[in-house]
Amino acid sequence: MCCPYPKFRAFDGSRGRSKPADRDAMEEANQEILLGSLFETGPRPGIRHITIGSFDGVHRGHQEVLSRLLALPPGPKACGVVTFEPHPLTVICPERSPPRLTTPAQKVRLLAASGAALVFVVRFDRKLSELSPEAFFEWVVRIFPHLQTVVVGQDFRFGRDAAGDVGRLREIGTRMDFAVRIVPPLLDNGSRVASSRIRQAIRERRFDDAERWLGRSYAVVGQVAPGEGIGRRIGTPTANLTDIAQLLPPEGVYACRARIPEEFPAVANYGRRPTLGSGSSPRLEVHLLGFAGDLDRREIEVSHWHFLREEKRFASLEELRAQIAADVVEARNHFALAR
Template sequence: MWIVRGLESYPPDAPPVVAALGIFDGVHLAHRAILATAVERGRDLRVPSIACTFDPHPTEVLQPDRAPRPISTLDERLELIASTGVDGALVLRFTRELAVIEAEAFVRDVLAGRLKVREVVVGYNHTFGRGARGNVTLLAELGDQLGFRVHVTPPFEVDGVPVSSTAIRAALQSGNVEGAARLLGRAYTVNGQVVQGAGRGRTLGFPTANLALDRPLLARSGVYACDAEMDGATWQAVVNVGVRPTFGEDRLAVEAHVLDFAGELYGRRIRVAFLRRLRDESRFPSVDALRQQIASDVASARRLRRG
């Protein structure tokens, strides 16, 4: 998948496209339905399919105190978008200048003018333009005037729950990583680098990788059964998200004990997939009690893999 960052970098001689519009934070199942439709329509019309996305999140620019924490970084988002089979992605930088462009002007100048869209695919609740005044009805009307078709995907539900980035954030913040995975269509993942820690895990017999994450973690504090991916290989892991109350600390940390891994972790890049929340983080009366609980957590994680 090719990536163009900024409308000014979009080739003026690029061919007409089918464009899927959205922020696509997390690239959940409803987003995938939009992108799959764009891929299908592009193949039918024999033109490229592209995802047109925005970064940062509009709320981060317009109402930063109310901005949601992202489910995925931009790079993670683009990787997930690429997995849907679209041919390209255009990342439009969301600024206050972009925010004041009227909906009609955005469609005329960007979609019909610069991108030369043959068709546009959006979700049923998509809004655009100044004050989010543009909606799917206006988009279809403008498409009729300017010569492109609009496909609107209906609400997407899983077990009666509408799939949305908001619902996924709520599930993660409550610790329901399995519920979030059902809405995402995959496990919730974060990426980070292993940094120097206090080394307490090694003295307990359970060495841990202290992770500096690429973005704020959405998952609630607690202990999780996870998968840890490093250099193309996947290992089971037990991950603690919290402040390590047994040692009297109050700074949030993310620590991963990678099962059956004997190599050096410091400096490595790790992708952690959250599979199940095992328990709350607790303060233990002694180091021995903590050691026994970690052993129990490891056993629980192993049983999860065995199914």
Template sequence: MTPAILTGWQDVPEALRGCTLALGNMDGVHRGHLAVLRAAHAARPGAKLAALTFEPHPREHFRPDDPPFRLTLLPAKAAALGAAGAAVVYALPFDAALAAMPAEVFFEQVLREGLGAVHLSCGQDFAFGHRRGGDAATIARLAEAAGIGTSIVPPVVDAQGPISSTRIRRALQDGYPERATAMLGRPWELRGEVVHGDKLGRVLGWPTANMWLGRHLEPARGVYAVTVALPDGTEAKGVANLGRRPTLGGDPETRLETYIFDWSGDLYGQEIGVRLVHFLRPDAKFAGLEELKSAIAADEAAARAALG
């Protein structure tokens, strides 16, 4: 399902009001976020299911100079929420006005009057309003007074504790995409437009689809076995290098270069999704192009073996 995406709470079309509503930043749309969504639906299965999130992520608003940290940008986040059953995604613009809005005003103006929510679901650690002045207990108190139901959802836990976006980011930065997959319920995907590189991969015999990371988190630099979501909806296997190409003098910005197995075609200007499956080795500097070619051949063989 492709959800309707609304970027405001005023003048919402009547058909998109009156939803049962899951609340949260939902970066990554991991198993904990999906539990909040399921609780919203279970409480009012007859109502349209919606998710409310913020764009940009509040941390991007308050700390714009931080390195990029996002697991999912809005299109991918909305797609994941839609796949989990959300018919509507309210992506409210997080700006100075919203940051200054007290929790009670947010509840009254946005959730009750603007969106007409019939039920609210959030995690136990949900915080909202000016200086995060409101929490899950605030939601429950205000909703009860307004005759709106609430579901306060405990965290989904694994052997290491509560699943969180922070833990998923750390797993990716430490080079453990399998741990991220377990917490997300699907492989983590870098989605972006294929851009022109210097065509060296083609010269070496491994033509690659190149992408910049943009506002995505930068995972551990190195070589990965990956699967690739192609523009036509099919999935292919491949091997990807994420780094700054130290052998070639180094790049100022990290790029993702993906060699797609047994595939040929033109992807320039099109969007693909590269899903990290296994980390094969760290980024390395080689003495020259022949040594680099040997390493790429070994990486391809290792990735094919890892992907089965």
């Protein structure tokens, strides 16, 4: 994988055979990335403190929860992060499942970067969704037999029909002998930092707000697929990105940065290519400035979005070529000023 997010292979969670692609770095940091079933994973007795959540976006509110977790003694070596794939709503109520802010690999990489000794990605399925709040934590304490603390956000919900809240979690903690620490929402200008708020900012092209709440630039990952070669014929070869699982901004033309893993300034067009009559389905195409080479089947991460203009129909390919050249100049100027 070209971007700095690990890929994983399937494994038997009961035996703990999980290794990220960058295994040397993870082993040096004494970290474990674990993917598997809640019902089949063996004990992790070294983990005393955990946090649990979907963590889509791993935004600054999530980062505050992680910070509180890692501050517990004896520190990160005793801390674990429990998250779910796919997003629980994808199983429980697909029509309500929100568009993703991070791919699974992005999310795991960001969670691992916190320094926690364990990132446990639990396979969320129908069986798991049917557990009562109490039954869910009975399985949790089997995996973490020395559990001392659960750290969660104020709006944490768990168990069948989201019946468990922080009050019920405290009751369960009293019975199962672990403490519960509730982290209040992180506020920005009086409003809570939340994944839903970040999604709205991206839909409205408020990329500065999204970046402030994420703590980094919003980044979309896609794989390059063969195109029709029109961009190359008019002097601006583009990478046609497919397999995008994340929220995209509104259709239009953007200055951006593209990582492959080297980073290049770029111009992205997300739309229906009306001048070319290419159909009704929008596609994301990226022209990397200063890149020469073959991008076919490679993975590209697109970030640092800056809106340039709406997509429009031109009377000829010559007019389109001239506008693209102007877009490239504007993108270069934007990134020169942003330094």
